[in-house]
Amino acid sequence: MGSLMDISSAVFLLIGSFLCVSGGVGILRFPDFYTRMHAAGVTDTLATAMILIGLMLQNPDGLVVLKLIIILLMTLFISPTASHALASAAVHNDLKPVLDNKESNEKVKTSNP
Protein backbone atom coordinates (compact mmCIF):
# COMPACT_ATOMS: atom_id res chain seq x y z
CA MET A 1 0.00 0.00 0.00
CA GLY A 2 2.86 2.30 0.88
CA SER A 3 4.47 1.84 -2.50
CA LEU A 4 1.16 2.60 -4.23
CA MET A 5 0.97 5.90 -2.36
CA ASP A 6 4.57 6.65 -3.25
CA ILE A 7 4.04 5.91 -6.93
CA SER A 8 0.87 7.96 -7.22
CA SER A 9 2.51 10.82 -5.33
CA ALA A 10 5.48 10.70 -7.69
CA VAL A 11 3.15 10.72 -10.70
CA PHE A 12 1.30 13.77 -9.39
CA LEU A 13 4.55 15.58 -8.61
CA LEU A 14 5.91 14.76 -12.07
CA ILE A 15 2.79 16.06 -13.80
CA GLY A 16 2.93 19.19 -11.66
CA SER A 17 6.59 19.84 -12.42
CA PHE A 18 6.00 19.23 -16.12
CA LEU A 19 3.15 21.77 -16.09
CA CYS A 20 5.36 24.26 -14.26
CA VAL A 21 8.11 23.91 -16.87
CA SER A 22 5.61 24.10 -19.73
CA GLY A 23 4.11 27.22 -18.17
CA GLY A 24 7.56 28.79 -18.01
CA VAL A 25 8.24 27.90 -21.64
CA GLY A 26 4.82 29.29 -22.55
CA ILE A 27 5.51 32.63 -20.88
CA LEU A 28 8.69 32.94 -22.91
CA ARG A 29 7.40 31.62 -26.24
CA PHE A 30 3.81 32.78 -26.60
CA PRO A 31 3.26 35.81 -28.82
CA ASP A 32 1.13 38.18 -26.77
CA PHE A 33 -0.06 39.10 -23.32
CA TYR A 34 -3.24 37.02 -23.21
CA THR A 35 -1.69 33.75 -24.34
CA ARG A 36 1.19 34.26 -21.94
CA MET A 37 -1.27 34.80 -19.17
CA HIS A 38 -2.97 31.58 -20.12
CA ALA A 39 0.38 29.80 -19.69
CA ALA A 40 0.95 31.48 -16.34
CA GLY A 41 -2.59 30.57 -15.28
CA VAL A 42 -1.95 26.89 -15.98
CA THR A 43 1.10 27.06 -13.73
CA ASP A 44 -0.85 28.93 -11.08
CA THR A 45 -3.73 26.53 -10.71
CA LEU A 46 -3.23 23.11 -12.25
CA ALA A 47 0.48 22.74 -11.59
CA THR A 48 0.16 23.96 -8.01
CA ALA A 49 -2.80 21.69 -7.44
CA MET A 50 -0.93 18.66 -8.81
CA ILE A 51 2.15 19.36 -6.69
CA LEU A 52 0.05 19.91 -3.57
CA ILE A 53 -1.87 16.67 -4.14
CA GLY A 54 1.44 14.89 -4.63
CA LEU A 55 2.68 16.32 -1.33
CA MET A 56 -0.55 15.28 0.40
CA LEU A 57 0.02 11.69 -0.71
CA GLN A 58 3.60 11.87 0.58
CA ASN A 59 2.43 12.64 4.09
CA PRO A 60 -0.20 10.56 5.86
CA ASP A 61 -0.30 12.94 8.84
CA GLY A 62 -3.78 14.45 9.12
CA LEU A 63 -2.84 17.99 10.14
CA VAL A 64 -0.34 18.46 7.31
CA VAL A 65 -2.89 17.17 4.78
CA LEU A 66 -5.46 19.59 6.18
CA LYS A 67 -3.06 22.52 5.87
CA LEU A 68 -2.21 21.53 2.31
CA ILE A 69 -5.92 21.29 1.47
CA ILE A 70 -6.42 24.81 2.83
CA ILE A 71 -3.47 26.08 0.76
CA LEU A 72 -4.95 24.34 -2.29
CA LEU A 73 -8.36 25.93 -1.74
CA MET A 74 -6.73 29.34 -1.28
CA THR A 75 -4.75 29.05 -4.52
CA LEU A 76 -7.84 27.83 -6.37
CA PHE A 77 -9.64 30.96 -5.23
CA ILE A 78 -6.85 33.50 -5.58
CA SER A 79 -4.95 32.57 -8.75
CA PRO A 80 -7.90 32.64 -11.18
CA THR A 81 -9.06 35.88 -9.60
CA ALA A 82 -5.63 37.41 -10.04
CA SER A 83 -5.55 36.25 -13.67
CA HIS A 84 -9.01 37.68 -14.19
CA ALA A 85 -7.98 41.02 -12.69
CA LEU A 86 -4.89 41.11 -14.88
CA ALA A 87 -6.82 40.26 -18.03
CA SER A 88 -9.58 42.74 -17.37
CA ALA A 89 -7.00 45.43 -16.65
CA ALA A 90 -5.40 44.65 -20.02
CA VAL A 91 -8.76 44.78 -21.81
CA HIS A 92 -9.59 47.99 -19.97
CA ASN A 93 -6.39 49.57 -21.25
CA ASP A 94 -7.17 48.52 -24.85
CA LEU A 95 -4.51 45.89 -25.23
CA LYS A 96 -5.38 43.90 -28.36
CA PRO A 97 -4.49 40.26 -28.69
CA VAL A 98 -2.14 39.36 -31.55
CA LEU A 99 -4.08 37.41 -34.18
CA ASP A 100 -2.86 35.63 -37.27
CA ASN A 101 -5.30 36.65 -39.98
CA LYS A 102 -6.31 40.21 -40.62
CA GLU A 103 -10.03 39.49 -40.74
CA SER A 104 -10.35 38.43 -37.12
CA ASN A 105 -8.12 41.35 -36.17
CA GLU A 106 -10.67 43.68 -37.71
CA LYS A 107 -13.44 41.88 -35.93
CA VAL A 108 -11.80 42.38 -32.57
CA LYS A 109 -11.33 46.06 -33.30
CA THR A 110 -14.99 46.54 -34.09
CA SER A 111 -16.31 44.41 -31.27
CA ASN A 112 -14.07 46.00 -28.63
CA PRO A 113 -14.59 49.73 -28.85
Place this chain on the structure above:
Amino acid sequence: MKDLFAVIMLSGIYGLLSASFFVAMDAVDVAFTEASVGAGISTLLMLVAITITGRSEHPVRHKPVLALVVVIVTGSLLIYGTLDMPYFGSATAPVHQHVAPQYINDSMQQVGVPNIVTSVLASYRGFDTFGEVVVIFTAGMGVLALLSVVRRPKGIAEIDSLNKSMHEEYLVLRIVAKMLIPFILLFALYVQFHGDFGPGGGFQAGVIFAAAIILYTMLFGMSTARRVINQSLIQLVAAIGVLVYGSVGVVALLEDKNFLDYSALSTDPIAGQHLGILLIELGVGITVASVMIIIFFNFAGRENSEENKES
Protein backbone atom coordinates in the same frame (compact mmCIF):
# COMPACT_ATOMS: atom_id res chain seq x y z
CA MET B 1 15.03 51.89 -15.78
CA LYS B 2 12.64 54.81 -16.17
CA ASP B 3 9.34 53.08 -15.51
CA LEU B 4 8.77 53.33 -11.78
CA PHE B 5 6.03 50.68 -11.90
CA ALA B 6 8.54 48.13 -13.17
CA VAL B 7 11.06 49.24 -10.55
CA ILE B 8 8.53 48.67 -7.77
CA MET B 9 7.57 45.26 -9.14
CA LEU B 10 11.25 44.30 -9.28
CA SER B 11 11.78 45.37 -5.69
CA GLY B 12 8.77 43.27 -4.68
CA ILE B 13 10.20 40.26 -6.49
CA TYR B 14 13.51 40.91 -4.77
CA GLY B 15 11.71 40.92 -1.42
CA LEU B 16 10.10 37.57 -2.17
CA LEU B 17 13.42 36.09 -3.32
CA SER B 18 15.22 37.26 -0.19
CA ALA B 19 12.39 35.78 1.86
CA SER B 20 13.07 32.45 0.19
CA PHE B 21 16.77 32.57 0.94
CA PHE B 22 15.97 33.42 4.55
CA VAL B 23 13.92 30.21 4.59
CA ALA B 24 16.90 28.37 3.15
CA MET B 25 19.00 29.72 6.04
CA ASP B 26 16.39 28.48 8.56
CA ALA B 27 15.34 31.97 9.61
CA VAL B 28 11.60 31.46 9.19
CA ASP B 29 10.58 34.43 11.31
CA VAL B 30 12.72 36.83 9.31
CA ALA B 31 11.48 35.24 6.08
CA PHE B 32 7.88 35.69 7.15
CA THR B 33 8.52 39.33 7.98
CA GLU B 34 10.32 39.91 4.70
CA ALA B 35 7.54 38.23 2.70
CA SER B 36 4.76 40.20 4.37
CA VAL B 37 6.52 43.54 4.77
CA GLY B 38 9.15 43.65 2.04
CA ALA B 39 7.26 41.90 -0.72
CA GLY B 40 3.73 42.67 0.39
CA ILE B 41 2.86 45.91 2.05
CA SER B 42 5.84 48.07 1.04
CA THR B 43 5.26 47.21 -2.62
CA LEU B 44 1.63 48.14 -2.16
CA LEU B 45 2.43 51.44 -0.45
CA MET B 46 4.98 52.34 -3.13
CA LEU B 47 2.37 51.57 -5.81
CA VAL B 48 -0.03 53.93 -4.08
CA ALA B 49 2.76 56.50 -3.90
CA ILE B 50 3.32 56.44 -7.65
CA THR B 51 -0.35 57.10 -8.24
CA ILE B 52 0.40 60.49 -6.65
CA THR B 53 3.81 61.16 -8.16
CA GLY B 54 3.34 59.85 -11.68
CA ARG B 55 4.60 56.74 -13.31
CA SER B 56 7.87 57.64 -14.97
CA GLU B 57 11.09 59.08 -13.69
CA HIS B 58 12.18 62.56 -14.76
CA PRO B 59 15.02 62.45 -17.30
CA VAL B 60 18.38 63.11 -15.68
CA ARG B 61 20.72 65.48 -17.46
CA HIS B 62 24.02 64.79 -15.71
CA LYS B 63 25.95 61.67 -16.57
CA PRO B 64 25.95 59.07 -13.78
CA VAL B 65 29.65 58.15 -14.20
CA LEU B 66 30.69 59.48 -10.81
CA ALA B 67 27.87 57.61 -9.08
CA LEU B 68 28.86 54.42 -10.90
CA VAL B 69 32.48 54.78 -9.76
CA VAL B 70 31.40 55.34 -6.16
CA VAL B 71 29.11 52.31 -6.27
CA ILE B 72 31.79 50.08 -7.78
CA VAL B 73 34.43 51.18 -5.25
CA THR B 74 32.08 50.78 -2.28
CA GLY B 75 30.83 47.44 -3.57
CA SER B 76 34.32 46.04 -4.06
CA LEU B 77 35.37 47.29 -0.61
CA LEU B 78 32.35 45.54 0.90
CA ILE B 79 33.13 42.31 -0.95
CA TYR B 80 36.76 42.62 0.20
CA GLY B 81 35.42 43.02 3.73
CA THR B 82 33.41 39.80 3.52
CA LEU B 83 36.63 37.85 2.91
CA ASP B 84 37.52 38.31 6.58
CA MET B 85 34.13 37.13 7.78
CA PRO B 86 33.85 33.68 9.33
CA TYR B 87 32.28 30.99 7.17
CA PHE B 88 28.50 30.69 7.26
CA GLY B 89 27.54 28.48 10.18
CA SER B 90 31.05 28.36 11.59
CA ALA B 91 30.92 27.57 15.30
CA THR B 92 33.77 29.93 16.18
CA ALA B 93 32.09 32.98 14.63
CA PRO B 94 31.85 35.92 17.03
CA VAL B 95 28.04 35.82 16.82
CA HIS B 96 28.01 32.38 18.37
CA GLN B 97 30.42 33.35 21.16
CA HIS B 98 28.65 36.35 22.63
CA VAL B 99 25.04 36.36 23.86
CA ALA B 100 23.55 33.84 21.42
CA PRO B 101 24.51 30.70 23.42
CA GLN B 102 23.01 32.26 26.54
CA TYR B 103 19.76 33.02 24.72
CA ILE B 104 19.56 29.54 23.24
CA ASN B 105 20.40 27.71 26.48
CA ASP B 106 18.51 29.80 29.00
CA SER B 107 15.49 30.96 27.01
CA MET B 108 13.37 28.01 28.03
CA GLN B 109 14.02 28.49 31.76
CA GLN B 110 13.93 32.28 31.81
CA VAL B 111 11.18 33.06 29.34
CA GLY B 112 9.52 29.73 28.67
CA VAL B 113 8.37 30.54 25.15
CA PRO B 114 9.02 27.75 22.61
CA ASN B 115 9.91 30.17 19.82
CA ILE B 116 13.32 31.55 20.80
CA VAL B 117 13.07 34.31 18.18
CA THR B 118 10.01 35.67 19.92
CA SER B 119 11.65 35.49 23.31
CA VAL B 120 14.70 37.37 22.03
CA LEU B 121 12.61 39.91 20.14
CA ALA B 122 10.04 40.60 22.80
CA SER B 123 11.80 39.88 26.07
CA TYR B 124 15.60 40.02 25.92
CA ARG B 125 15.54 42.74 23.30
CA GLY B 126 12.23 44.28 24.28
CA PHE B 127 13.74 47.74 24.36
CA ASP B 128 14.90 47.53 20.72
CA THR B 129 11.47 46.35 19.64
CA PHE B 130 9.92 49.24 21.53
CA GLY B 131 12.17 51.52 19.50
CA GLU B 132 11.00 49.88 16.26
CA VAL B 133 7.36 50.35 17.18
CA VAL B 134 7.99 53.99 18.00
CA VAL B 135 9.72 54.40 14.63
CA ILE B 136 6.68 52.96 12.84
CA PHE B 137 4.38 55.19 14.87
CA THR B 138 6.53 58.21 14.02
CA ALA B 139 6.38 57.29 10.33
CA GLY B 140 2.60 57.26 10.55
CA MET B 141 2.61 60.63 12.29
CA GLY B 142 4.95 61.99 9.61
CA VAL B 143 2.61 60.88 6.85
CA LEU B 144 -0.31 62.43 8.71
CA ALA B 145 1.57 65.71 9.19
CA LEU B 146 2.68 65.97 5.56
CA LEU B 147 -0.14 64.47 3.58
CA SER B 148 -3.22 64.74 5.71
CA VAL B 149 -6.09 66.24 3.78
CA VAL B 150 -9.38 67.28 5.17
CA ARG B 151 -12.02 65.97 2.84
CA ARG B 152 -15.65 66.73 2.59
CA PRO B 153 -17.35 63.43 3.41
CA LYS B 154 -19.58 62.23 0.60
CA GLY B 155 -23.28 61.73 1.14
CA ILE B 156 -24.59 58.22 1.55
CA ALA B 157 -26.61 58.38 -1.68
CA GLU B 158 -23.54 59.49 -3.61
CA ILE B 159 -21.51 56.61 -2.19
CA ASP B 160 -24.24 54.14 -3.03
CA SER B 161 -24.49 55.25 -6.64
CA LEU B 162 -20.69 55.07 -6.98
CA ASN B 163 -20.79 51.64 -5.41
CA LYS B 164 -23.35 50.39 -7.89
CA SER B 165 -21.35 51.60 -10.87
CA MET B 166 -18.23 49.91 -9.49
CA HIS B 167 -20.13 46.77 -8.66
CA GLU B 168 -20.46 45.59 -12.24
CA GLU B 169 -16.90 46.39 -13.13
CA TYR B 170 -15.31 44.56 -10.23
CA LEU B 171 -17.92 41.85 -9.73
CA VAL B 172 -15.59 38.84 -9.68
CA LEU B 173 -12.94 40.56 -7.61
CA ARG B 174 -15.46 41.84 -5.11
CA ILE B 175 -17.11 38.49 -4.54
CA VAL B 176 -13.83 36.63 -4.15
CA ALA B 177 -12.48 39.34 -1.86
CA LYS B 178 -15.62 39.18 0.26
CA MET B 179 -15.05 35.48 0.70
CA LEU B 180 -11.34 35.83 1.44
CA ILE B 181 -11.19 38.86 3.74
CA PRO B 182 -12.56 37.04 6.82
CA PHE B 183 -9.95 34.33 6.36
CA ILE B 184 -7.17 36.89 5.96
CA LEU B 185 -8.25 38.63 9.17
CA LEU B 186 -8.46 35.28 10.95
CA PHE B 187 -5.01 34.34 9.70
CA ALA B 188 -3.66 37.66 10.96
CA LEU B 189 -5.05 36.93 14.42
CA TYR B 190 -3.58 33.42 14.28
CA VAL B 191 -0.18 34.82 13.38
CA GLN B 192 -0.54 37.37 16.18
CA PHE B 193 -1.30 34.94 18.96
CA HIS B 194 0.69 31.99 17.68
CA GLY B 195 3.88 34.03 17.70
CA ASP B 196 4.95 32.43 21.00
CA PHE B 197 4.95 28.96 19.49
CA GLY B 198 5.82 29.34 15.84
CA PRO B 199 6.99 31.92 13.36
CA GLY B 200 4.91 35.04 13.55
CA GLY B 201 4.29 37.95 15.84
CA GLY B 202 2.99 41.44 16.02
CA PHE B 203 4.73 42.90 12.98
CA GLN B 204 3.61 40.25 10.50
CA ALA B 205 0.13 40.06 11.98
CA GLY B 206 -0.31 43.81 11.83
CA VAL B 207 0.78 43.91 8.22
CA ILE B 208 -1.53 41.05 7.21
CA PHE B 209 -4.45 42.67 9.03
CA ALA B 210 -3.75 45.97 7.29
CA ALA B 211 -3.50 44.16 3.95
CA ALA B 212 -7.02 42.81 4.38
CA ILE B 213 -8.37 46.29 5.12
CA ILE B 214 -6.44 47.76 2.19
CA LEU B 215 -7.86 45.05 -0.10
CA TYR B 216 -11.33 46.03 1.04
CA THR B 217 -10.57 49.70 0.45
CA MET B 218 -9.26 49.10 -3.05
CA LEU B 219 -12.30 47.10 -4.12
CA PHE B 220 -15.09 48.95 -2.36
CA GLY B 221 -13.78 52.49 -2.64
CA MET B 222 -12.34 54.99 -0.21
CA SER B 223 -15.66 56.43 0.87
CA THR B 224 -17.13 53.07 1.84
CA ALA B 225 -13.97 52.19 3.72
CA ARG B 226 -14.10 55.51 5.54
CA ARG B 227 -17.57 54.64 6.66
CA VAL B 228 -16.30 51.31 8.02
CA ILE B 229 -13.11 52.64 9.59
CA ASN B 230 -13.22 55.93 11.34
CA GLN B 231 -10.10 58.00 10.64
CA SER B 232 -9.73 59.57 14.06
CA LEU B 233 -10.45 56.23 15.71
CA ILE B 234 -7.68 54.54 13.79
CA GLN B 235 -5.25 57.30 14.77
CA LEU B 236 -6.22 56.78 18.37
CA VAL B 237 -5.73 53.04 18.02
CA ALA B 238 -2.22 53.55 16.59
CA ALA B 239 -1.31 55.56 19.68
CA ILE B 240 -2.91 53.01 21.99
CA GLY B 241 -0.66 50.27 20.59
CA VAL B 242 2.50 52.16 21.55
CA LEU B 243 0.89 53.07 24.86
CA VAL B 244 0.17 49.40 25.68
CA TYR B 245 3.78 48.51 24.95
CA GLY B 246 5.18 51.39 26.97
CA SER B 247 2.87 50.90 29.93
CA VAL B 248 3.86 47.25 30.25
CA GLY B 249 7.40 48.57 30.74
CA VAL B 250 6.22 51.18 33.23
CA VAL B 251 4.36 48.54 35.25
CA ALA B 252 7.66 46.67 35.57
CA LEU B 253 9.34 49.89 36.71
CA LEU B 254 6.69 50.41 39.38
CA GLU B 255 7.33 46.91 40.70
CA ASP B 256 11.03 47.80 41.24
CA LYS B 257 12.20 45.79 38.25
CA ASN B 258 13.95 46.91 35.07
CA PHE B 259 11.99 48.56 32.28
CA LEU B 260 10.20 45.83 30.26
CA ASP B 261 11.11 43.08 32.72
CA TYR B 262 7.92 41.08 32.46
CA SER B 263 8.54 38.83 35.44
CA ALA B 264 7.08 41.70 37.46
CA LEU B 265 3.67 41.14 35.89
CA SER B 266 2.84 38.01 37.82
CA THR B 267 3.97 36.14 40.91
CA ASP B 268 5.30 33.36 38.72
CA PRO B 269 8.11 34.85 36.55
CA ILE B 270 7.42 32.51 33.61
CA ALA B 271 3.71 33.35 33.58
CA GLY B 272 4.68 37.03 33.81
CA GLN B 273 6.94 36.63 30.78
CA HIS B 274 4.13 34.96 28.81
CA LEU B 275 1.68 37.71 29.71
CA GLY B 276 4.20 40.44 28.94
CA ILE B 277 5.11 39.00 25.54
CA LEU B 278 1.43 38.59 24.67
CA LEU B 279 0.69 42.19 25.64
CA ILE B 280 3.58 43.81 23.83
CA GLU B 281 2.99 41.71 20.71
CA LEU B 282 -0.57 42.95 20.84
CA GLY B 283 0.70 46.52 21.09
CA VAL B 284 3.05 45.98 18.15
CA GLY B 285 0.29 44.41 16.06
CA ILE B 286 -2.21 47.18 16.77
CA THR B 287 0.27 49.93 15.99
CA VAL B 288 1.62 48.34 12.81
CA ALA B 289 -1.85 47.58 11.43
CA SER B 290 -3.27 51.01 12.12
CA VAL B 291 -0.19 52.90 10.90
CA MET B 292 -0.26 50.94 7.63
CA ILE B 293 -3.95 51.73 7.21
CA ILE B 294 -3.33 55.41 8.01
CA ILE B 295 -0.51 55.62 5.46
CA PHE B 296 -2.61 53.92 2.79
CA PHE B 297 -5.66 56.07 3.45
CA ASN B 298 -3.68 59.27 3.30
CA PHE B 299 -1.84 58.35 0.11
CA ALA B 300 -4.96 57.14 -1.65
CA GLY B 301 -7.14 59.94 -0.30
CA ARG B 302 -4.69 62.53 -1.53
CA GLU B 303 -4.87 61.21 -5.07
CA ASN B 304 -8.67 61.40 -4.98
CA SER B 305 -8.71 64.92 -3.62
CA GLU B 306 -6.38 66.19 -6.37
CA GLU B 307 -8.59 64.60 -8.98
CA ASN B 308 -11.51 66.42 -7.42
CA LYS B 309 -9.64 69.72 -7.63
CA GLU B 310 -8.89 69.23 -11.30
CA SER B 311 -12.40 68.30 -12.22
